[in-house]
Amino acid sequence: xxxxxxxxxxxxxxxxxxxxxxxxxxxxxxxxxxxxxxxxxxxxxxxxxxxxxxxxxxxxxxxxxxxxxxxxxxxxxxxxxxxxxxxxxxxxxxxxxxxxxxxxxxxxxxxxxxxxxxxxxxxxxxxxxxxxxxxxxxxxxxxxxxxxxxxxxxxxxxxxxxxxxxxxxxxxxxxxxxxxxxxxxxxxxxxxxxxxxxxxxxxxxxxxxxxxxxxxxxxxxxxxxxxxxxxxxxxxxxxxxxxxxxxxxxxxxxxxxxxxxxxxxxxxxxxxxxxxxxxxxxxxxxxxxxxxxx
Amino acid sequence: xxxxxxxxxxxxxxxxxxxxxxxxxxxxxxxxxxxxxxxxxxxxxxxxxxxxxxxxxxxxxxxxxxxxxxxxxxxxxxxxxxxxxxxxxxxxxxxxxxxxxxxxxxxxxxxxxxxxxxxxxxxxxxxxxxxxxxxxxxxxxxxxxxxxxxxxxxxxxxxxxxxxxxxxxxxxxxxxxxxxxxxxxxxxxxxxxxxxxxxxxxxxxxxxxxxxxxxxxxxxxxxxxxxxxxxxxxxxxxxxxxxxxxxxxxxxxxxxxxxxxxxxxxxxxxxxxxxxxxxxxxxxxxxxxxxxxxxxxxxxxxxxxxxxxxxxxxxxxxxxxxxxxxxxxxxxxxxxxxxxxxxxxxxxxxxxxxxxxxxxxxxxxxxxxxxxxxxxxxxxxxxxxxxxxxxxxxxxxxxxxxxxxxxxxxxxxxxxxxxxxxxxxxxxxxxxxxxxxxxxxxxxxxxxxxxxxxxxxxxxxxxxxxxxxxxxxxxxxxxxxxxxxxxxxxxxxxxxxxxxxxxxxxxxxxxxxxxxxxxxxxxxxxxxxxxxxxxxxxxxxxxxxxxxxxxxxxxxxxxxxxxxxxxxxxxxxxxxxxxxxxxxxxxxxxx
Numbered sequence: 001x002x003x004x005x006x007x008x009x010x011x012x013x014x015x016x017x018x019x020x021x022x023x024x025x026x027x028x029x030x031x032x033x034x035x036x037x038x039x040x041x042x043x044x045x046x047x048x049x050x051x052x053x054x055x056x057x058x059x060x061x062x063x064x065x066x067x068x069x070x071x072x073x074x075x076x077x078x079x080x081x082x083x084x085x086x087x088x089x090x091x092x093x094x095x096x097x098x099x100x101x102x103x104x105x106x107x108x109x110x111x112x113x114x115x116x117x118x119x120x121x122x123x124x125x126x127x128x129x130x131x132x133x134x135x136x137x138x139x140x141x142x143x144x145x146x147x148x149x150x151x152x153x154x155x156x157x158x159x160x161x162x163x164x165x166x167x168x169x170x171x172x173x174x175x176x177x178x179x180x181x182x183x184x185x186x187x188x189x190x191x192x193x194x195x196x197x198x199x200x201x202x203x204x205x206x207x208x209x210x211x212x213x214x215x216x217x218x219x220x221x222x223x224x225x226x227x228x229x230x231x232x233x234x235x236x237x238x239x240x241x242x243x244x245x246x247x248x249x250x251x252x253x254x255x256x257x258x259x260x261x262x263x264x265x266x267x268x269x270x271x272x273x274x275x276x277x278x279x280x281x282x283x284x285x286x287x288x289x290x291x292x293x294x
Numbered sequence: 295x296x297x298x299x300x301x302x303x304x305x306x307x308x309x310x311x312x313x314x315x316x317x318x319x320x321x322x323x324x325x326x327x328x329x330x331x332x333x334x335x336x337x338x339x340x341x342x343x344x345x346x347x348x349x350x351x352x353x354x355x356x357x358x359x360x361x362x363x364x365x366x367x368x369x370x371x372x373x374x375x376x377x378x379x380x381x382x383x384x385x386x387x388x389x390x391x392x393x394x395x396x397x398x399x400x401x402x403x404x405x406x407x408x409x410x411x412x413x414x415x416x417x418x419x420x421x422x423x424x425x426x427x428x429x430x431x432x433x434x435x436x437x438x439x440x441x442x443x444x445x446x447x448x449x450x451x452x453x454x455x456x457x458x459x460x461x462x463x464x465x466x467x468x469x470x471x472x473x474x475x476x477x478x479x480x481x482x483x484x485x486x487x488x489x490x491x492x493x494x495x496x497x498x499x500x501x502x503x504x505x506x507x508x509x510x511x512x513x514x515x516x517x518x519x520x521x522x523x524x525x526x527x528x529x530x531x532x533x534x535x536x537x538x539x540x541x542x543x544x545x546x547x548x549x550x551x552x553x554x555x556x557x558x559x560x561x562x563x564x565x566x567x568x569x570x571x572x573x574x575x576x577x578x579x580x581x582x583x584x585x586x587x588x589x590x591x592x593x594x595x596x597x598x599x600x601x602x603x604x605x606x607x608x609x610x611x612x613x614x615x616x617x618x619x620x621x622x623x624x625x626x627x628x629x630x631x632x633x634x635x636x637x638x639x640x641x642x643x644x645x646x647x648x649x650x651x652x653x654x655x656x657x658x659x660x661x662x663x664x665x666x667x668x669x670x671x672x673x674x675x676x677x678x679x680x681x682x683x684x685x686x687x688x689x690x691x692x693x694x695x696x697x698x699x700x701x702x703x704x705x706x707x708x709x710x711x712x713x714x715x716x717x718x719x720x721x722x723x724x725x726x727x728x729x730x731x732x733x734x735x736x737x738x739x740x741x742x743x744x745x746x747x748x749x750x751x752x753x754x755x756x757x758x759x760x761x762x763x764x765x766x767x768x769x770x771x772x773x774x775x776x777x778x779x780x781x782x783x784x785x786x787x788x789x790x791x792x793x794x795x796x797x798x799x800x801x802x803x804x805x806x807x808x809x810x811x812x813x814x815x816x817x818x819x820x821x822x823x824x825x826x827x828x829x830x831x832x833x834x835x836x837x838x839x840x841x842x843x844x845x846x847x848x849x850x851x852x853x854x855x856x857x858x859x860x861x862x863x864x865x866x867x868x869x870x871x872x873x874x875x876x877x878x879x880x881x882x883x884x885x
Contacts, residue, residue, distance in 0.1 A: 069699075070701060104346075106739070108365070201676075201677065233369065236372070239697060243670065243671040244667060244668040247707070248341045253340060273640075277514075277515055280485065281640040282442065282480050287459065
């Protein structure tokens, strides 16, 4: 690995803070990532990081699903829109998102990997620095974390799309509010107020030129031209899917018996009468006309 | 060696297959997706199980649901919603069967002749297609839709618009009416009870008002497949094609192969003319590839996959129009919230419509809760109250257009599953070269480079943009007339669901792929019989019926040109797909 200059370290450090990795490490997995001497066998570092990043992804997606369908949870409270009735978390919408993103989106790894790499290591040219006093609050040995993240991204394992999405949301979150690098939750995005989350989506959907340029840095031609379109698509899908997820039956569906084990949250919220083989809703024919012809 | 290979068992392919099977032609029908031969054992009415576009039983993907869906690149905020499997996208359609407006055909001389996409008309007159419409309408069959609560409510709004009721098949002016639907009218106990024990065939026949058109029709319980209420091709044309010897004197049952993804069309030069000779397909379960030759090849994989297959096969594209001219009816979505019951979650997906020739149309749409929530969050106008994404129009609706999310979404859905009324705005949109399918630069899948579908939502023609604004205002007026307490305009991002004209037929060699017989200009013995063959967006009417009428005409042309046969539509009467001979033979055919 090439020598890391102090300026480069600050830039990387700022970037890692912005995508939430430093905060997550400090909050949960930091003990596992304190360097080879402290963490034991270096080969375990990526596993630890993967677990940590999975938690970061879940925390971020909790912040997303409650943005679309808030409930009585702490994420909804943090964004300033608490509700008394159940919401996305009670409906299992975060699980829905993670399962969809990691198992079923047919998104090629050949693209997911460079996008993740861009988000994770390519920020040194972006030029948006964080306040120094915030960096001081993240007292982790950066080299080790950086190495571990690099190893994860350069390894052969699939990069979970839920992580890529989380990195994207957290990066944009710190652009909207630099103070989001620290606070409750692992995820900077989850720390945002409702209006700030909306501003984050405005940047993604815009899409923000800096964001496009950042993602372009790691993508080979001819894929670079795909980035802005990809962001526009993601900006839409990341709102539509939580809505569909929060109001459908997935959380209480038993695939084995193809039946429900309870009433879906979305059915209770909407007063939906449930699925049926028929309803007594036949109201006759308009003007009693049962057929037409020329 | 088959006589004819048909690629794709969706809305159009099975029509060609059934018609030619009825003439004794040896037809091989290849379908990339699943068979879905036993719906009661494979399907449920649940929205995620059915409609999750990534993992549902209705998706664009392989039959093994543990495997990811098939990828397409859509480089914009949009949603491309097509299905693989026997029946294709008709599996989740609402059976709406309006005819195209006469103004989109050659030779139309009505006073509003200039109001349509006049540069891209059908290359023949409306009157020429009428016998084929009648043939399909009798075969499916198409019937006047019964009303439910939501239709009563919708008509109450229509009655305030100052337009007449249409009582003909042909639309001649602004009007409203019940849909002409490919859905069997309710009989016996159907529509009159919610007790499943009373909803078994034959005590119940036709539509039971279950409210699950979008999750696939398997009603009434225990009905034979060809007597299910909704006439998606898996319930109508495919059963007829599989039993052709039972109902046609010269009939020969087709061979149907599913999980067969066609990856290449083969050609050779004969007598100085490039002609199709067969196809290669990949078994999506084993990965094995197979090749079959045929006298004629018919492409019917849909508006996205047909141009992809064409381009992946290296077929000629002299004028550059392969994949171009994709129309999608530039949908918008307007939702009314009512104090009273609207029956939103019950009955056929849509049984009522308005037509505004020269602009497009409106139809009511009923939805279950998760799809209703989805419909509130699809927008090109940002998030209401927060950002407008450069749009967020205001008008006679309440507040700015845009996504309804967060506390506002919770509030509008709370207890309101059956107090909402949705109006789909179906715009007469122009054929435009910029809206198109190309091959994606993203990595290929097992079937070759994937399709990239581009829509330039904000740069559509002035006529298209104006048509949508006109229709949205009519929708708002309708909902307020029906008694809505609040009206939301979503300004939908492209929901690519009504798809047309990406391999269009046309009069001019300069901007069409197919000649007036739906045969490819650049490749002989190669026809297209899905929605992509349509010359334009039909003026706004839902496309399936017109595709099926055109596919019937195409089958006749194939039979005449390549099998020395005589046309039959003008001289014979069609057999209805519910015919007892189909039912009886189908019981002996392995699903």
